[in-house]
Each structure stands twice: as C-alpha cells, then as structure tokens.
Amino acid sequence: MEVARPEFRPDAAASREEMEATQREIAASAVFEDRFDFDPARAGRPEGPLVAGVDQAFLDDRVVSVVVVLRGDTVVERARSVSPTAFPYVPGLLSFREGGPILDAFEALDTRPDLVLFDGSGRIHFRQAGLATHMGVALDVPAVGVAKSLLCGRPVAPTDELAEGARVAVEANGRVDAPNGTVIGYAVQTRQFDSYRINPLYVSPGHRVSAETAADVALACRGGYKLPEPTRLADQYADEVKRSLGD
Template sequence: MEVARPAFRPDASVTREEMEALQRDIAASARFEDDFDFDARRVGRPEGPLVAGVDQAFLDDRAVSVVVVLRGEEVVERAHSVSPLDFPYIPGLLSFREGGPVLDAFEALSTAPDLALFDGSGRIHFRQAGLATHMGVALDLPAVGVAKSLLCGRPVAPTDELAAGERVAVEANGRVDAPDGTVIGHAVQTRQFEASHRINPVYVSPGHRMCAETAADVVLACRGGYKLPEPTRLADAYADEVKRRVDA
C-alpha cells in the first residue's frame, strides 16, 4: 500500500516547533466526518469491509510495526516492518517516534484496507493530530484511534461504572486545540466484568474520514472477548510474535 501524502511522513530530525506546526497542518487536512464508501454497519461481519489493526513492539532501538487485516473474523493478510527508532517518547509527539515505522509496515501490505484501527489517539490529542490522525491523513485512509488512557479532553460523565457497550463523550477543554465543548471522541466500554474486577474503558477518537460517533460504533462492532477490539488485539499478538522471531 502506498503512502498517499508523502509530505506528511514523520521527520524526526526537525525541531519540536516544526513538529507541532506539522501536526496543526495535519489536523487541518483531516476530515472528522464520515467519508468512506463501505457500509459501516457491516464492520466485523464476514461480508464486511477490510479492517486493519495496527500495533508495535520495541526491541532495543528498533520498532516492530505490524498491520493485521481482517474481514469479519478472517485474517486476510499480515505485514510487518522492523525499523530503527531515532526519536524518544514525548507525550503529544508519538507519531514522530512511531509513525515512520508504521508507514513502513503499511507499505509492505499488498491488501488495501478500507479502514484502520490504531493503538493510539486520533483527535483526542493536544493539537487534534494523534497517531491515528497523522497516519490516516498520510495514507488518506479512514482511521480510528483506540487508546488505553486519556491523553487530554474531558469526559462529560463518569466513566468508572459503564456497562459493556456504553460510551461517554469526551469533549475538548483548555488542553485541546479545538473549541471548548467539541466532541473529540468517546470513552467506550468494550467489555465489563463483575464489580470486583472492573475493566476501564478504551478512549476512541476519529483519526481521519470518520466522525466520533462512527468511530465508537466501529470499535464496538470489532469487539470480541477482550478489552481491545479484535484488530488491535491480534496486531498486538502478532507484534510480539515478530519481536520474538527477530530477537531469536
């Protein structure tokens, strides 16, 4: 799969100010509204669209980046890359550390997915340009961010007593470069146990060519028996598999 907008490929050699300026350009180029030609109601079904799960594992100064493409429960293709890391982890600039390796993995794909779920944020980001937004715009691919913790923004209601399938909107606040009160994503409860073993929600936000409500719908449609939606859960497992093989 080709990178549609090479100008947005992350460059870890530029200054922080240049990175943040690029993120603002990416957010301005992103479309946080539905813009795709598949039936979102069929996500996760055998006849549904191709859904890519994206994740990474790390080995010394290298990133193992993987993409697992599903149609329903069937794995259609898996691809990976092993790329050098040349940028530290800095909150808000994750895509400049991990984005280049992720694009390397997409370029190894022969399949063109209809949408992608990323282990990271999309619009729930200080400059509305998390990893899912950056990669979605670079690939011009409908994209969703699925984060395990909330980077910024404000849930409109408590999120610690949600039942499986429930969601709570996350609005922009003073830490987000968007009008206060803009819905930038949702806390989504994919699975829940009894009161003594509560599971926290995941934080779902649109990356590109999808609105916040549809992004949450897609993640719920992709849930299985675990907290993570199946595409990113399988990507996580595949990343560990490749890491063990590379490290052997």
C-alpha cells in the same frame, strides 16, 4: 499500499516546533466526518469491510511495526517492518516516534484496507493530530484511534462504572486546540465484568470518520477481549515478531 501524502511522512529529525506545526497542518487536512462507502455496522462481520489493526513492539533500539488486515474474523494479510528507533517517547508527539515505521509496514502491504484502527489517539490530542490522524491523513484512509488512556479532553460524565457497550463523550477543554465543548471522541466500554471492573478505551476519529462512527466501530469489532480484534491481533503479531528477533 502507497502513502498518499508523502509530505506528511514523520521527520524524526525535526525540531519540536516543526513537529507541532506539522501536526497543526495535519489537523487542518483531516476530515472528522464520515467519508467512506461501506457500512460501519458490518465492521467485524464476514461480509463487512476490510479492517486493519496496527500496533508496535520495541526491542533494544529497534521498533517492530505491524499491520493485520481482517474481514470478519479471517486474517486476509499481515505486513511488518523493523526499523531503528529514531525518536524518544514524548507525549503528544507519538507519531514522530512510531509513524515512519508504521508507514514502512503499510508500504509492504498488498491489500488496501477500508478502515484502519491504530493503537493510539486520533482527535483526542492537544493539536487534534494524534497517531491515527497523522497516519490516516498520510495514507488517506478512514482511520480510528483506540487508546488505553486519556491524553487530554474531558469526559462529560464519570467513566469508572460504565456498563459493557456504554459510551461517554469526551469534549475538548483548554488543553485541546479546538473550541471548548467540541466532541473529540468517546470513552467506550468494550468489555465489563461483575467480578472486577475494567477501564474503558478512549476512541477518537483519525481521518474520514466521525467521533460517533469511531465509537460504533470499536464496539462492532470487539471480540471477547477489551481491545477490538484488529488491534488485539496486531498486538499479538507484533509480540510474535519481537520474540523471533530476540531468538
């Protein structure tokens, strides 16, 4: 799969000011509304679109990036890359740490997914350009960010007692480069239990997907676990590759 916008390949050697300027340019290029030709309600079904999950694992000074493509619960293709870690973890600049290796993995992929789920934020980001937005624009593919914690923004209601399948809108506040009150994503409760409570995921549009559809897709792709199946299987595959490198 080719990178559609190579000018947005992350430059880990850039200054922080240059990185933030690039993110603003990416946010301006992103489309936070539905622009695709498949039925998102069928995501995760055998007759549905090709959905890819992306995740990474770290080993010493190397990063393992993987892409797992599914149609329903069938794995169609897996791809990976192993790269030197070129940039430290900095909140808000995750794509400059992980984005280059992720694009390397996509370039090893023969299949072109209809939709990609990333382990990280999309529009729920200080400059509306999280990992899913950066990669979605670079690849020009419908993209959704699925994060385990809230980077910024404000849920409009409490999120600690949500029932399974519930969602709460996350609005922009003073920490987000968007008008206050803009819905930039959702807290989505993909799984819940009576015996113990688990936290929601924070789902946001990356590119060519609306906030509402991003939440719909996270629920449509859920299996028996908290993470949607594409990102859960990507996490599993990344750990598998990491173990093989360690051995």
